[in-house]
Amino acid sequence: MAFMEWSQKFSVGIPVFDDEHKKLIVIINDLHGGIAAGTEKEALQRATNRLIEYTILHFQHEEMYFEDWVYPEAAQHAAMHAELKRKVFAYRSRIEQEESSELAAEMLRFLRDWLAQHILVEDKKFGAFLFDKGLR
Ligand SMILES: [Fe+2]
Ligand SMILES: [Fe+2]
Helix, strand or coil, X not given: CCCCCCCHHHCCCCHHHHHHHHHHHHHHHHHHHHHHCCXXXXXXXXXXXXXXXXXHHHHHHHHHHHHHCCCCCHHHHHHHHHHHHHHHHHHHHHHHHHCCHHHHHHHHHHXXXXXXXXXXXXXXXXXXXXXXXXXX
16 A cells, blocks of 8 residues: 555545645655665655655645635645745755655655645645636
8 A cells, every 4th residue: 555645535626736636645655665665865865856846836836826816815825835845845954964764754754644634624725715716
């Protein structure tokens, strides 16, 4: 069984964002698999960077929609994205300094739990708002 699995309960009702969440989960699972397989540190760092870059891209995409659709809860939702980025950047510098795959695994567990909770609450709320606006 995969480290994290997308299921219908995570659907926010907007396919483009569901697809991005699925891709994020794929990247998380790749990194997790790499750690479990004892991947060398350069590959681990590349995978960590890829995960962080895609996370940022995804947040930017949601935030673009906040603006375009004048989402009333944009500020609090974007603040959560910012806080997550701050935490993940802190993890990355510690992972690089300590060359620790255990720390990378800890970051993944944190990210998995954060993402599940964030999708289920905030992204679903935003998805429902867009759905109401007629977006599919
Ligand atoms: Fe999201
Ligand atoms: Fe979000």
